[in-house]
Amino acid sequence: MIRAGIIGATGYAGNELVRLIMGHPETELAFLASKTYEGEHYASIYRNFTEIVELDCVYGELPELVKKADVIFTATPQGFLAGCLNAGLLKECIFIDLSADYRLKDPAVYEKWYGISHKSPELLPEAVYGLTEINRDKIKKTRLVANPGCYTTCSILTAYPLVKDKLIDPSTLIINAMSGVSGAGRGAKTANLFCEVNENAKAYGVTTHRHTPEIEEQLGIAFGGEVRVNFTPHLIPINRGILVTATADLTEGAGEKEIREAYEKYYGEEFFIRLPEPGTCPESRYVEGSNFTDISFKTDERTNRVVLMGTLDNLVKGAAGQAVQNMNLVFGLDERTGLTGLPMVP
Amino acid sequence: MIRAGIIGATGYAGNELVRLIMGHPETELAFLASKTYEGEHYASIYRNFTEIVELDCVYGELPELVKKADVIFTATPQGFLAGCLNAGLLKECIFIDLSADYRLKDPAVYEKWYGISHKSPELLPEAVYGLTEINRDKIKKTRLVANPGCYTTCSILTAYPLVKDKLIDPSTLIINAMSGVSGAGRGAKTANLFCEVNENAKAYGVTTHRHTPEIEEQLGIAFGGEVRVNFTPHLIPINRGILVTATADLTEGAGEKEIREAYEKYYGEEFFIRLPEPGTCPESRYVEGSNFTDISFKTDERTNRVVLMGTLDNLVKGAAGQAVQNMNLVFGLDERTGLTGLPMVP
Amino acid sequence: MIRAGIIGATGYAGNELVRLIMGHPETELAFLASKTYEGEHYASIYRNFTEIVELDCVYGELPELVKKADVIFTATPQGFLAGCLNAGLLKECIFIDLSADYRLKDPAVYEKWYGISHKSPELLPEAVYGLTEINRDKIKKTRLVANPGCYTTCSILTAYPLVKDKLIDPSTLIINAMSGVSGAGRGAKTANLFCEVNENAKAYGVTTHRHTPEIEEQLGIAFGGEVRVNFTPHLIPINRGILVTATADLTEGAGEKEIREAYEKYYGEEFFIRLPEPGTCPESRYVEGSNFTDISFKTDERTNRVVLMGTLDNLVKGAAGQAVQNMNLVFGLDERTGLTGLPMVP
C-alpha cells in the first residue's frame, strides 16, 4: 500500500483527497496534517467521515513527515511548500503540490502575480506541470508534481487542441469562467458567507486573476509562441464546478469538421475527457463528484468565431482527483485507479 | 454477474440505480425501461453517463422483461407493479419495488391512502418490507422486496430502538421532516420549478402524507400495538437529503443513558447507521451521496421529552441504495457491496 | 421628519432598517453607527445603496448619539444596550432594541439563557415587549421597545389565539422551525460559509435555543399560567424566511371551526397578519421582503391534534420591519407607514 500524507487536510481540497484516498485500493492515509486543527479528530471536523476516518490532525515539520509517507499531497497556501521543500526531502518522498508554488517555470512571473518571492527556485526544473493528459510521460518520471489550478485545468484542456493545431488565433482568445464557491476555500471570510454568495453572480479578479499566467504559459508551449488572454472568472452560487466559455477567431480553413477532428485526435482515447454529442452544451452537474472534463464547441459562421465550452469539478479534476491521477502515474498504476466514481445527478 | 433491469429508469431514483449498479462489481445493467423515453439513448437524457452507459431506453411487457434479468428494480408510479406482477413472473425474477405497492400489509389501508385499489393483494404475504437493518433475515429469503419510502426509512430508523424498547410513549410521537426536491420526482410540474422552490420553505401533505401509514405500521410492529403519529413533511431547496426531527415524551426511567444504550444495542454493529458523538446534530450533507443514516438525539429535562434527529440521502438509503443493499442480501452478497462510496462534502 | 439612528448598522438587520427607513416618508437617517466599520462609506459595504445612502459609518458613545436622533434602533449583540442605557438617556431618545436585552422580564431567566448578567434590570419594567399585534397599546406609550426575536414573533403569533382561547393544551405544544441563514448574522464564521450551508439541513440549539424562554413567557401570559415548550430550530439554505410548524393536542370541543374563528377574532383585522385559504400551507417566499406573517392550520381527527403553520421574513417582521412598525406606533403614525412594500416572488 502507498502511504499518503496530506498537509492542509482540513481545506476542501484536503477533504476531497481524503475521500478519494479512502476509496483507493492501493493507498492508505499516513497522516492528516493541519496547523489550525492540530490534535482534533479529523472526523469531528468533516463529519462525512464519522466512523470512517479514525485519524486525528497532526502538525509536524516536513523532515519528520516525509518519513511517514511515500507521497505527500500539499493543499496549502501559496509559498508554504516552496518555503520548506529541498532536494534532500524530495529524495525521501514524492510531492504532489496543489498550490501554485511550482507551476510557473519563471520565478519572476510567480513573484509578479503572487506577490511573494520564490524560496526554492532551484527545484523548478524538476517540477512537472501536472496536467495529466498533456504531460503524462513527464509526470511518470518526476518526484515533484505541480498540480494545476482548477480554472487552469479547465481552460487549458478546453482550448489546447485548437491552439496546438492552430485552428484558432490565440491572440483573440477570450476566456470567461464561473466557479463554485468551494474554489474559494474554507476560510472564514465574510465574502464567502452563504448570504453574500447565494442569489448572486459577480466577476472578480478581473484582469488580475492568478491563474492567468498559468494558462498563458501552457497554451504558449502548445502554440509555440507567446499567448496572452483575457481571463475573467466569476463566482456563482454552487458548491462545486467550473464552467469555461471561451471565444476565439477561427484561422483560415478551420471549421466545425477540423475542430471536431482535433478534439478527437487529442482526447478521443482519454478516459477522463469526454466529448459530448455535437450541439450539446456541457453542464457542470454532469461531471460533479467525478474526475471527468466535458468539452464541446459551437462554430459561428456569422462572426467566423468558435465558442468553446468545458466543465469539470473543481475539487476533483480541478484539484484532488487530478492529484490522485498523477500519483497513480508516478507509482506506475493505471491512472484511473480510485477515480472511477461516477458523477452524481442531481 | 447479476443481470439487473430497471423499469422507470429515467426518474431520479432510476438514474441513481444506474449509478450504483455501474459501480457494483457483481452486477451489470440488463435493460433500462422507460415508456416516455423509449428508443432514446439513456446517456442523452442523463449526460452524467456520457461515454459510460451505452444502453438505449426500451419499453416492454413484464413477461418479456423477466427473461432478460435476474433482478428487476421498479422505480415506477404507485399501482404499476401491483397491476402487472403475478406469482408466475415472481418465479422467474427477483423484484425490488421502489413504489409503495407492497409496503402495506393491509390492502384496505393502501387503498385509503393511495386512492387506488390493489390489483395483486395475493402477493402481499410474500412481500418483505425492505428496511434492511430491521428485516434483514426475511429479506434474504424473499423474491419480492417492498423497498421503503425515503421519509419512512429515516423516520422509522430514527425512532425504532426507542419505540421497541419502550423508552418513549409512541402516542406522543411527533415527526417533522424536510426533504430535498429530488424526492418529488422528475415530472414537469410547475410546483417543482427552480423559481417555485428556491428561496422557499413549506410544509405539504399535512396530516395526509402517504408515508404516514407506513411509519405507523412498522413502528406498531416494533411497539407491539397500534401507533398513530403526526407526520409533517416539508420541502426545502436542496437536491438531496431527508432530515427528520421527532419529539416524544420519555417513559418512566428513560433518560439519556438508556437511550444511548438502546441505539448502541440495535445499531452499534450496523455499517450503514452511524451514531455521531453526543451533542452533535446530524446534517444532511454529511450523508449525501452515500447509503449512511446518521442518528442522534437530545433529552430535555425541562419537558421530560427527547428530540430525535436522523438524516439520510433520499435517493440512496431512501431509495436506490437500500434497494441495492436488499439485492445484495437476496443474492447472498455482503450487503455493503457496491455501496461503499463515501459522502461528498461540500 | 423623525431622525432615526442605527447602532449596529452593518449587520443584516441594520441593513434592512436602512432599506426601510430610506423608503419611509416620515423618517430620515440620522447616523449609522458601527464599531467595526467606523469611517467607511456605508454604501461601500452595502453596495445596494450605491448613490442612495451618502452616510459614512460612525462610532460614538450613547450620550453623544442620543442628541442626534429622535429614535435609536440597536441591532447589537446581547448585552450591549443593557450595558450603556440608563433612565437619563431614555428621556432624551426613544429606543427600539432588536437585541434580547429587554425582552425577558426576569433578569435571572435572561442570565440563565444568555449567560451574561443584566446590567440595567431597573429599566425592565419600562420596556414593552414589541410584538405589535399583541401589545399595541402598551407600545404606543413606551420609550423602550424590546423588539422580539424572529423565531419568537413567528412562533407566538402562530400559536397565540389558540393558547389564549384554550383550544390547545399548551403542555403538548411542540414547535419546530426553520430559518434562513441571514438570521445567523453577518459575522465571518466557518459554519455560515456558503459551502457549509448550501445543500444542507440541520437542527441546532436543540433544547437550548435562546428564543425558548421568550416564547414561553409570552405564551404563558396569554394562557394565564406557565407554558413549557420544545422549540427546535433548523437552518436551511435560504437567505430569508422563518417557517414554523407547531403541533398540539386539541382541547375538548376544539375543532376546525373553533380554530378558524379564533384566528379571525384576533387577526381578522390585522393588516400584517394574513390568513390564507383553508387547506393552503404558508410558504416563506410569499412573505419575502414584506412585513406580513401568513398563518394557517390543519386539524387531524386521527390524532386529535392540530398542526399550525406560520411564516414571516426574519429580517422584516422578524426584525427591522416590526421595529419600524413599533416606531410608527410610538410616534403616533399609521403603523403601516413605510411598510407597504409587497412580497417579491420569485
Added chain:
Amino acid sequence: MIRAGIIGATGYAGNELVRLIMGHPETELAFLASKTYEGEHYASIYRNFTEIVELDCVYGELPELVKKADVIFTATPQGFLAGCLNAGLLKECIFIDLSADYRLKDPAVYEKWYGISHKSPELLPEAVYGLTEINRDKIKKTRLVANPGCYTTCSILTAYPLVKDKLIDPSTLIINAMSGVSGAGRGAKTANLFCEVNENAKAYGVTTHRHTPEIEEQLGIAFGGEVRVNFTPHLIPINRGILVTATADLTEGAGEKEIREAYEKYYGEEFFIRLPEPGTCPESRYVEGSNFTDISFKTDERTNRVVLMGTLDNLVKGAAGQAVQNMNLVFGLDERTGLTGLPMVP
C-alpha cells in the same frame, strides 16, 4: 388614475408588473388576463398577493380589453400581440409589449431568429424600442413601446457609451451573460425543474440566442454601422438577475480615463444607471428587486482590451420595471414614479 391591464399576467413578468402597479401611486389594475388560469383568483396563483389583489383572471379578445384600460402590458409569447394588434386598437389604448414582436425593425430579421412570420409589420414604424435611457424622447410620444429583452437591456446599456463614442472596436465585442432562472418563464418544463438547475451552470443558445439581433441592431445604430457580436448566455441557479461580462479591443487613444468619461457623459445623470466605484465589480444581488442597472469596467494594458460588466434584475429593469418606466414617460409622469423600491440584500 391610469387603468393598467396585463395580458399574460400569470408569468413571472406579469406577476412583477402586478407588484409594481400595486405600489404605483398613479395607476390601478384594470384586469389580469390569462388564458390558462381564466376564472381563477389571481392571489390563489400568486399567494404573495393574499388579501392584497382581489381580481380574478379573465380572458378576452383585444377589442374588448382595450375598452377597459388606458395602457395594456403584454407579457405574452412571441407572435401573440403582432397577431392581434392593429392601428385601430392602437388608437384606443397604449401598448407596452414585453415580447419581441416590435423590437426588430426588419420583419425578415424577426422571422429568421424567431421562426415565425410577422403578422403586423405595418405597425413596426410606429413602435419605439423602449430602452428608456437611450430612446427617452421617442418613448414619450409613442403609443406602442417595444420593451427590450432582459439580456438585451443589460448588454446594450453596458456597451453603449463605448460603442457610441468609438472607444472600442465593436467587431471585437464578445458578450457573455448569465441569467437567473425566472428569465426562462413559469412553464412546466423539465429543464427548469429545481433539480435540473440547482448546483449547475451551463451555456445555452450558443450563437443562436434571439436577443443577439436586438443587441446588434441597437449597438449598430449607436455605432453608425453594422455590428456583429458573439453573445453567449448562461443559466445559473439564482431566481433573478442578469450579469453581463463583455470584452472588446480598445481603439487608439482609448483608456481608463476616456471610458470613465464616456460613462459619466451618458449615464452621470441617469437615476436608474449607477456607476459603482472604480475597481468594484457589479454584483447582481445589489440590484435585486430594483430598477437599477450597475455598470463598471476594467481596462487591461496587457491585452489592450477592456472588460465591461453590467447587472440588472431581469424581472425589473429587464422587464416589468422598464415597462413601468416607459409607461411613466408616455403618460407624462416622472419616470421614477412607483420604481423607487430599493434593492433587497441579502
